[in-house]
Amino acid sequence: MKYLLLIILWLSCFLTADAQSDFCSIRNFSFQAGESITFKVYYNLGKMYVGAGEAVFNVSLEKYAGRDVYHIVGDGKTFRAYDWIFKVRDRYESYVDTATLQPLKFIRNVNEGGYKIYNNVVFNQAGHQAVSTNGTFPVPPCVQDVISAIYYARNIDFSKYNAGDKIPFAMFLDDQVYNIYIRYLGTEEVNTKFGKFRAIKFKPLLIKGTIFEGGEKMTVWVSDDNNKVPLRVESPISVGNIVVDMVNYSNLRYPFSSLLNKK
Numbered sequence: 359m360k361y362l363l364l365i366i367l368w369l370s371c372f373l374t375a376d377a378q379s380d381f382c383s384i385r386n387f388s389f390q391a392g393e394s395i396t397f398k399v400y401y402n403l404g405k406m407y408v409g410a411g412e413a414v415f416n417v418s419l420e421k422y423a424g425r426d427v428y429h430i431v432g433d434g435k436t437f438r439a440y441d442w443i444f445k446v447r448d449r450y451e452s453y454v455d456t457a458t459l460q461p462l463k464f465i466r467n468v469n470e471g472g473y474k475i476y477n478n479v480v481f482n483q484a485g486h487q488a489v490s491t492n493g494t495f496p497v498p499p500c501v502q503d504v505i506s507a508i509y510y511a512r513n514i515d516f517s518k519y520n521a522g523d524k525i526p527f528a529m530f531l532d533d534q535v536y537n538i539y540i541r542y543l544g545t546e547e548v549n550t551k552f553g554k555f556r557a558i559k560f561k562p563l564l565i566k567g568t569i570f571e572g573g574e575k576m577t578v579w580v581s582d583d584n585n586k587v588p589l590r591v592e593s594p595i596s597v598g599n600i601v602v603d604m605v606n607y608s609n610l611r612y613p614f615s616s617l618l619n620k621k
């Protein structure tokens with residue numbers, strides 16, 4: 359399920375001064391506490407896609423270190439019928455300051471085919487440090503984690519960009535800082551397992567890893583409305599191709615106005 363939770367990983371070489379300023383000043387206008395979104399992962403088998411797993415993202419409002427935070431939890435798992443092939447039980451958590459959309463704490467607890475990782479990261483945003491299970495690391499201002507980055511990206515004002523533009527920010531993952539971006543591709547209609555939507559389309563430039571090859575091979579669509587809900591992800595992986603579709607939701611902040619037809 360790593361490939362679902364890394365849908366907002368982008369790699370770039372620079373951050374301009376204006377981009378960094380926008381990055382640090384972004385505010386939440388797209389989601390709210392109580393929101394829940396479910397995604398289903400499909401593997402491509404010839405012309406047929408077979409459901410192999412799901413991930414659920416939930417947002418709650420809590421207190422952390424005396425601050426109001428969004429506690430965002432992503433739980434991913436393979437379906438039991440596929441556990442014998444490659445069992446996945448992943449949990450990612452981010453505690454995000456409601457005022458700044460900057461993460462204060464990040465927990466990664468994953469079990470993928472028996473390979474286990476646990477990492478607990480506390481961010482000192484003012485001191486530009488990330489204190490993880492493995493040590494203390496310098497980070498740039500307003501750094502994101504892999505979960506907070508998804509919700510940060512949902513608040514990007516895409517109307518300010520032209521097709522082909524890159525939108526950068528910085529992210530801390532696996533005790534490393536990545537200067538990352540998405541390439542905005544414009545708007546179009548997209549058909550998913552849930553229905554037909556008006557959508558915003560972009561490509562992340564992925565960090566190379568055990569599942570992804572890296573490069574701009576993944577395509578992402580998000581709803582072209584105020585919610586900016588991820589709708590579909592298509593990507594080749596090391597063992598074929600996957601499609602990830604949004605299949606259920608509750609407590610969105612706004613009406614789902616981009617939905618044209620429901621299946």
